[in-house]
Amino acid sequence: MALPLISVLNGPNMNMLGLREPERYGTATLDDVEQLCAETAEQLGLAIDFRQTNSEGEIVSWVQECRGRSAGIVINPAGYTNTSIALMDALLAVELPVVEVHITNIHRREEFRHRSFVSLAADGVICGLGIRGYALALMAMVDLLQEDAG
Ligand code: DHK
Numbered sequence: 001m002a003l004p005l006i007s008v009l010n011g012p013n014m015n016m017l018g019l020r021e022p023e024r025y026g027t028a029t030l031d032d033v034e035q036l037c038a039e040t041a042e043q044l045g046l047a048i049d050f051r052q053t054n055s056e057g058e059i060v061s062w063v064q065e066c067r068g069r070s071a072g073i074v075i076n077p078a079g080y081t082n083t084s085i086a087l088m089d090a091l092l093a094v095e096l097p098v099v100e101v102h103i104t105n106i107h108r109r110e111e112f113r114h115r116s117f118v119s120l121a122a123d124g125v126i127c128g129l130g131i132r133g134y135a136l137a138l139m140a141m142v143d144l145l146q147e148d149a150g
Contacts, residue, residue, distance in 0.1 A: 003047040004071035006141055008037050008134065009062055010052035011078035017103075025103050028131050037074075040135040044142050056080055056087065063090040071145055072097040074137040081106070081116045091121035097144040099137040102127035 010030065013020060018029035034050045041048045049070065053059050059080065066073055073096055080087050081102070091098050098121055105128025106113040119125055123144055126133040 003045055004145055005047045005049060005069065006041065006138060007062070007066050007070040007073050008034075008048050008050045008138075009059060009073060009075045009077075010050075011059055011076060011080045012054040014052050014076060014078050015054070026130055033131050033134055036131060037134050037138065040138045044138055046138060046142070048138075056084055060084075060086050060090045063087065063094055066096055067094040070096060072099070072141045074099050074101060074134065074141060075118065075122075076101045076103070076134075077116075077118045081118050082112055083117070085117055088117040088121045091118065097141060097148065098122045099140050099144070100125040100127075101133045101137045103130055103133060104128060 015030055017025055017033065018027055030052055037048050037050055051062060053062070059077070063073065073091065073094070075098065077084065077087055077100065100116065100118050100122040108128070116125070124140055126136050129136065
């Protein structure tokens with residue numbers, strides 16, 4: 001039987017991980033994050049589709065494509081977290097389990113980062129735990145899928 005497919009979607013500037021503000025975001029690259037997700041998914045019996053874009057329209061389209069294709073979405077919306085009603089609406093429209101991830105603790109940062117539109121469409125949020133937040137999000141996703149099935 002095919003493994004449940006989890007879409008792991010990353011928003012703007014996440015391609016700069018490892019280079020951008022390493023004191024804040026760490027030195028791991030997005031390739032490292034993808035590898036961590038792939039290893040974690042293998043251990044958990046999941047398949048992943050890992051992507052990054054700097055475009056709001058593209059991430060909205062990717063979320064829409066998840067409907068009927070993916071079993072769940074792990075998303076680091078990055079700068080679109082606090083601005084994109086379109087992304088929130090797309091996440092609500094697909095009716096899938098959603099786990100929101102931020103590498104940094106957005107609540108310890110500027111006030112404009114505290115309000116997340118994406119959180120209004122997410123089952124849960126993991127922030128401030130570095131890139132391991134992605135692995136934790138996949139673990140949480142297994143539980144969410146089991147709850148949905150049961
Ligand atoms: C990444 C970004 O690019 C910021 O816009 C968010 C998030 C925080 C992160 O911590 O992964 O505010």
